[in-house]
Amino acid sequence: MAVIDTLGLPNTKGRRPLIVAQVVDALGTGLFLPFAVVYFHAAKGIPLTTVGLMLSAGALLSLPAGPLGGRLIDRIGPRGVLVASNLIRVLTFTAYVFTDTPWQLVVLVTATLWGDSLFRPAVFALVAQVAEDGQRARWYAMDRSLRNAGIGAGGLVGSTLVGWGGTSGYTAVVALNAVSFLLAAGLVATWRRTAVPRPVGAAPVPAGDAPEVRRGGYREVLADRAFLGVLATVWVFALCDLALTVLLSAYVIEARGLPAWQPGMLFAINTVMVVLAQTALAKAVERYRRPGVLQVAAVLWMVSFVLFALVPGEHVGLAFGGLVLGMVVFTVAELLQAPTSSALIVGMAAGHLRGRYLGLEELMWSLARVLAPTVFTWLLARGAGLPWLALCLCCLVAVVVLHRLHRVLPTHIQRETVDA
Known part of the structure; x- marks a missing residue:
């Protein structure tokens, strides 16, 4: 347990099938993600x-998938929605x-993205x-680390299949991704929670995963002005x-005219840092107030953006050094923000409204995904x-x-105490 705690990992006893399901899902996603357009x-x-x-x-x-998924989570519980999202895909x-x-592919792409938007909340x-x-942030950090490792490994396998099989390789990648979602759905659906030893004085974990039976809706969530501020962040x-x-x-290759290999190296640095450092860093900051941790993340992101903006296009080596430094700072900001934001939102939500809170978080991400390509390229x-x-x-x-x-x-919302 000492090693697990040092690495910032949560107690996973009785819940390992859920972790395996996440890894399988990530491997399949990694197979297809690099080739989604191609x-x-x-x-x-x-x-x-x-x-x-x-x-x-x-x-x-x-776009409506996140809010509708949040309502479903509150009505039938997250496990049923999670299984359904995998089966859709x-x-x-x-x-x-x-x-x-x-036109048929548009329908399928839309359904796939609905599955994605149901999956995350x-x-x-x-x-x-x-x-x-006290271990939610650790779980979110571990999930993110495992997903990055799985996506990276899946990407390598997918690249091998495409390089070896051409068009048949693409078909194999898509088919294996479907199989991975089926396996993940089966693992989650058949998992049964067992009794897990609890620290003295800790609140018991509910025996099932059904939501609290209480009335509530999005009007109640939107009345939470503090949460609206969180949604903005x-x-x-x-x-x-x-x-x-x-x-x-696009910035590195088109705007600065730098070699095409540099972005790939920067992505690799990001992936390795997430896999190796996410859980340990989440543990290191869990005693601090979450809004303060997120402020630090925002400042570090600003530093990384300044470093990217100052990269000189005429000196390849110097430019790459600046990009690497910027990517390291960028990734540290990402490591601080991701599990902290999730833990803060869950901490703010009453149990019977948790799905709706998370559904609105997913909506913010969906809006950003729609706007980012157009806005970024227009500005660039x-x-x-x-x-x-x-x-x-x-x-x-x-x-x-x-x-x-x-x-x-x-x-108690800003900082979650970890039981000894």
Whole structure:
């Protein structure tokens, strides 16, 4: 246990099938994620511009999924929603193999994104149920570390299959992804909670995963003004996080004219840091107030954006050194923010409304995913430093909002005590 605690890992006794399910899901996602755009173009013969429109349409049509999923979580419990989200993606990825008609693929992409948007709040809600007192942030950190490791490993396997099999390799990647979702659904559906030893004085864990039987709705959630402030910071941090996948490669290659290998190296640095440091850093900051931790994350993101903006395009080696330094700072901010935000939102939510709180968090992320590509590319076309400046201003707003939350939120929400 001493080693587990040093690494910042939670107590997983009796809950290991859930962890295996997450790893299997992440491996399958990693198989397909690097080829999400290329698959429809290379294997289905659809023009890239049409693929972009398909994905954008799917993203817009899936915006209601988070709030509706939150309502379902509160009514039937997170495990049922989690299983359903995986089964939806089993069906859609299986269907990808048998169609190449754009309108049909738009329907399938939309359904897939609905499954994704149901999956994330359901996972966070289920973790909130099964985690021991004071260990939610550790669970969220472990989940994120495992998902990054699984996605990275899946990406390597997927690259091998595509390189070896061409179009058949793409089909194998999609089919294996469907199988991974089916396995994950089976593990979650058949898992049965067993009695877990609790620290002396700790509140018991409920025997089932059914939600509390109490009335409530989104009107009650939206009346929580402090939570509305948290949602604003979630949107800002989502934009910051998406800068890695949406903005950085275009900035490095197109705006600065640097070699195409550099973004791949930066992504690798990010992945390795998340896998190796996420849980330990989450443990290191768990004694601090969450709004303060998130303020530090926002400031570090601003520092990383300044470093990216100052990268010189004419000196490849110096530019890469600046990008690496910026990526290290960026990743530390990401490591601080991700589990802390999730734990803060779950801590603010009453049990019978937890799904709705998490559903609105997912909506903020979905809105950011819709807006980020258009806004970032529009700003980048008008000046290489403009996207980074805009992100810095957003982070400043988040710092101000978090300062107010630090003053108004009760201490037990701001900081979760870890039982010895």
